[in-house]
Amino acid sequence: MDKAQETVIKEVKQLIKQAKRVCILTGAGVSAESGISTFREAQDGKGLWSQYDPKQLASLDGFLKDPEKVWQWYQWRREVNQDKKPNPAHIAISQWQKQAKASGKQQVTLVTQNVDGLHQQAGSDPDLYEVSGSLVELHGNIWQNHCLQCGEKHSDDVTGTQQVPKCKPCGGQVRPSVVWFGEALDEKKWQAAETAAYCCDLFLSIGTSSQVYPAAGLMMLAKSQGAKIVEINPEPTQSTVVDYQIKGKAGKVLPLVF
Ligand code: BJW
Numbered sequence: 048m049d050k051a052q053e054t055v056i057k058e059v060k061q062l063i064k065q066a067k068r069v070c071i072l073t074g075a076g077v078s079a080e081s082g083i084s085t086f087r088e089a090q091d092g093k094g095l096w097s098q099y100d101p102k103q104l105a106s107l108d109g110f111l112k113d114p115e116k117v118w119q120w121y122q123w124r125r126e127v128n129q130d131k132k133p134n135p136a137h138i139a140i141s142q143w144q145k146q147a148k149a150s151g152k153q154q155v156t157l158v159t160q161n162v163d164g165l166h167q168q169a170g171s172d173p174d175l176y177e178v179s180g181s182l183v184e185l186h187g188n189i190w191q192n193h194c195l196q197c198g199e200k201h202s203d204d205v206t207g208t209q210q211v212p213k214c215k216p217c218g219g220q221v222r223p224s225v226v227w228f229g230e231a232l233d234e235k236k237w238q239a240a241e242t243a244a245y246c247c248d249l250f251l252s253i254g255t256s257s258q259v260y261p262a263a264g265l266m267m268l269a270k271s272q273g274a275k276i277v278e279i280n281p282e283p284t285q286s287t288v289v290d291y292q293i294k295g296k297a298g299k300v301l302p303l304v305f
């Protein structure tokens with residue numbers, strides 16, 4: 048790490064100490080060091096959207112056209128993700144949240160676009176997402192499913208099935224509980240995320256290309272209210288409002304700054 052980056056890290060450490068309300072937004076890059084593919088990177092052809100068409104696989108239209116194909120793709124993703132473990136980035140964030148909660152002096156709300164459940168595995172708490180200081184899974188969770196027709200949850204009874212399961216109560220098709228392109232985000236979760244961004248004095252964007260809305264807009268919202276913006280990413284992104292850029296992998300950088 049060069050001198051300039053060391054100085055940025057020192058300044059960010061100071062900001063973290065002083066902040067009263069923190070909003071952290073994470074993306075696929077945070078799970079990259081756990082061995083989970085990101086979406087938009089070339090990654091030698093391993094980025095999901097360089098191999099698969101998001102219109103066919105991550106949209107309601109795609110599911111209605113070929114439910115089996117979409118269902119099997121998600122079953123494959125679950126198989127790949129099954130043995131993946133939280134990395135030092137997930138763990139550092141969860142420890143920070145726990146310390147902040149215990150001290151009562153800081154609120155650290157974690158908003159993730161990731162559906163892999165690794166923040167939760169690392170100890171961040173999604174059940175309290177209406178309360179600041181917890182975890183908001185903005186794009187859902189790949190381990191959960193629900194009925195397209197009646198909304199009934201189907202999480203445990205469909206593991207491993209290659210055929211699209213039918214909902215027992217109503218006969219509708221079961222789909223993964225993730226947010227596809229063109230779909231609205233869960234209203235309560237979105238409100239929690241907006242509130243955390245609006246009220247924070249420090250906003251950290253970690254491992255996201257900041258291309259997918261409305262999540263990418265949270266950084267602008269925080270900036271508009273005077274928050275300092277920190278970005279942690281080994282690559283440049285399209286974000287234009289960043290105050291402190293740390294160019295590095297989340298799993299290496301986060302244990303240094305918290
Ligand atoms: C590392 C690292 C390491 C690597 N450490 N970093 C405004 C403008 C333009 C378009 C829109 C707009 N508003 C809405 C839209 C349309 C659309 C959209 O944003 N499209 C853009 C792509 C152009 N948005 C939507 O459709 C959303 N819905 C919506 O707006 O509904 C409106 C509505 C309202 C009311 C009624 C009805 C409708 C929904 C978006 C859902 C996104 N879903 C997905 C799939 C989830 C399920 C699944 O997993 O299959 O979510 S797409 C995919 O992208 C996934 C991710 O959460 C999301 C974000 O990706 P992310 O995390 O940023 O990953 P990458 O790969 O892009 O970047 C990884 C980064 O990590 C890179 O920068 C690396 O450098 C870095 N990295 N290693 C740190 N070790």
Ligand code: ZN
Binds near residue numbers: 196197214215
């Ligand atoms: Zn049903």
